[in-house]
Amino acid sequence: MWVRVCSVLLVPLLWLGSAVGLVVAWEAGWGGDESAALALEMPATAVVPTSPVVPTSPLVPTSPHSFVADAARAVAPAVVRIDTEREVARQPFDPALLDPLLRDLFGDPSGSMRERGQGSGVVIDAGKGLVLTNAHVVDQVDSVEVTLADGLHVDGAVVGADSVTDLAVVKIPGSRDLRAAPLGDSEALEVGDWAIAMGSPYGLERTVTLGIVSSLHRNINSLGFADKRLDLIQTDAAINPGNSGGPLINATGEVIGINTLVRSGPGAGLGFAIPINLARGVAAQLSTGGQVVHPYLGLQLVPLTARRARDNNRDPDALLQLPERDGALVQRVLPASPAETAGLRRGDLVVGVADQPVPDPASLLERVERSSVGEPLPLTVVRGQRELSLTIKPAALPHTG
Numbered sequence: 335m336w337v338r339v340c341s342v343l344l345v346p347l348l349w350l351g352s353a354v355g356l357v358v359a360w361e362a363g364w365g366g367d368e369s370a371a372l373a374l375e376m377p378a379t380a381v382v383p384t385s386p387v388v389p390t391s392p393l394v395p396t397s398p399h400s401f402v403a404d405a406a407r408a409v410a411p412a413v414v415r416i417d418t419e420r421e422v423a424r425q426p427f428d429p430a431l432l433d434p435l436l437r438d439l440f441g442d443p444s445g446s447m448r449e450r451g452q453g454s455g456v457v458i459d460a461g462k463g464l465v466l467t468n469a470h471v472v473d474q475v476d477s478v479e480v481t482l483a484d485g486l487h488v489d490g491a492v493v494g495a496d497s498v499t500d501l502a503v504v505k506i507p508g509s510r511d512l513r514a515a516p517l518g519d520s521e522a523l524e525v526g527d528w529a530i531a532m533g534s535p536y537g538l539e540r541t542v543t544l545g546i547v548s549s550l551h552r553n554i555n556s557l558g559f560a561d562k563r564l565d566l567i568q569t570d571a572a573i574n575p576g577n578s579g580g581p582l583i584n585a586t587g588e589v590i591g592i593n594t595l596v597r598s599g600p601g602a603g604l605g606f607a608i609p610i611n612l613a614r615g616v617a618a619q620l621s622t623g624g625q626v627v628h629p630y631l632g633l634q635l636v637p638l639t640a641r642r643a644r645d646n647n648r649d650p651d652a653l654l655q656l657p658e659r660d661g662a663l664v665q666r667v668l669p670a671s672p673a674e675t676a677g678l679r680r681g682d683l684v685v686g687v688a689d690q691p692v693p694d695p696a697s698l699l700e701r702v703e704r705s706s707v708g709e710p711l712p713l714t715v716v717r718g719q720r721e722l723s724l725t726i727k728p729a730a731l732p733h734t735g
Contacts, residue, residue: 371478375625394535401585405530406542408587411483411735412457412515413580416467416477416490416504424450454580455480455504456515456589458617459657463508465578466617468594472502480506481539483513494620498563498731500594502579503620515581518588520567520609523547531593533580545605546573552606553696557595563703564668565630565696566593566606573605583605629705629728631678635695637681638663639702654681658715661685662695676726678715681691685721686714702728 423446453471458464465480472478478490495502506512509565527547537539549568557566569582573596574687582591591607616702619626643656661683667673684692688711692698705711707730 337415351481356365360629361667364503396576400527402530402542402544405583405587407534409456409515409581409583409589410540411513413483413540414455414457415481415537415539416453416455416465416471416579416679417479417481418451419476419477420451420515420642421446423447427457451475452537452576453578453592453660454532456575456579456581456592457512458514458517458614459621460510460727461507461508461510462516462621463506463512463615464621465490465504466592466613467502467504468592469497469500469502470594471579472504478504480504483540484511494623494625496616496620496626499608499612499616499626500562500564501592501608501616501620501624503617503637515583515589516587517610518584518586520590520611523584523590524700525549525550526583529567529569529571529590530583530585531569531573531577531607532583533577533579533593535572535574537576541577543572545569547606554595554606555696555699557606563699564612565609565700566595567609569605569607571605573607577605596629607666627707628731629707630672630731631726631728632668632673633662633664633678634666634668635662635684635698636665637694655718656681657683657718659685659716660693661716662698664693670725674714676724678724678726679717681717683704683716684713685716687711 344486398426425521442534451471453467455465455471457469458466472495474491475492478492479495480488480490482488488505491507493503494584495504525547529547530546531543533541547567548570552568554562554564554566567582567590571582573593575596577593577596580590580593582593584590590610590615592606592610593607595606597604616626638656639660640658643658646652646654646656647658664673664678664680664684667678667680686692687701688700690697691702691716692701702711705728708727710727711714713724713726715724
């Protein structure tokens with residue numbers, strides 16, 4: 335089961351079918367008494383030095399703390415906890431349960447209730463008091479309270495949010511004492527690099543977990559989220575509900591991602607973070623109160639491989655003969671969209687964009703995301719037995735709220 339929101343939702347009801355276990359972890363340093371005796375044949379007047387010999391082996395650490403402690407210490411002052419509240423309508427009871435006795439027992443089901451949520455965030459601009467977090471942490475909330483690393487509680491306001499990239503910026507009072515986290519370069523990451531997750535899982539502030547970068551450029555659509563445009567960092571560092579919006583950092587104490595997704599249930603142990611290079615650009619647009627513009631074509635696409643096409647074409651009951659090539663197959667063209675204007679049709683296979691091959695829908699969407707609204711974008715399309723060259727002008731993705 336995929337858990338899309340990593341924020342903790344606190345409601346005045348008992349959680350059903352789940353239990354939260356608290357695990358206390360500690361970091362053990364190098365220890366133990368080490369001594370060495372050296373028997374030498376010396377004159378009686380010789381003086382044997384009593385100071386210990388300092389080992390020179392590279393396996394012996396020069397600091398009692400690990401690199402994880404040093405990296406976490408560099409970022410910890412910028413990591414915050416975010417508590418939210420919003421008013422939601424109560425779910426009405428089944429009419430069969432509206433017996434007066436049950437009404438007295440459960441109360442009046444009409445009206446509204448206050449719903450509380452919790453997540454994490456990281457300060458990216460101390461002077462302006464800007465905190466980066468996930469959009470789903472602050473989605474449609476009425477109030478935001480931010481707990482700083484020193485325990486101080488301050489009110490926050492949502493400056494802007496982008497549901498497509500699941501990023502948001504919250505503003506708090508800026509001050510000289512506020513610390514911003516150092517931001518790294520997510521494009522410099524390699525699979526196997528250390529990954530350290532920080533945040534407040536289940537409301538447990540200042541939690542640090544360690545893992546590695548398990549994979550890069552993991553397309554979020556392959557995880558079942560068709561309304562997002564993200565290539566995620568996959569990690570085995572423990573990410574739990576409440577870690578949402580907190581930083582994923584590298585071994586040198588730089589933020590490389592924003593925690594956003596976790597796989598729960600069977601096969602758990604998979605966490606995902608938004609690359610900081612993307613988050614940095616989105617945050618720059620949101621911090622001014624503006625909306626993030628995403629170019630779109632108006633196509634619903636499915637991946638097609640030559641092998642899959644051959645299997646389809648051998649079927650005598652196949653409704654459509656497919657081009658036996660790799661590409662992005664057009665399943666639907668949205669009405670009044672740039673794709674309809676450009677003349678694309680259902681069954682077309684997009685195999686190239688701007689002189690670059692398109693082996694799958696993800697590669698096409700990645701190129702579209704890097705394009706500009708209204709800028710002509712050349713496409714190479716296979717339709718039946720013909721290869722066509724079409725030009726499409728991406729439009730701004732409509733905001734759904």
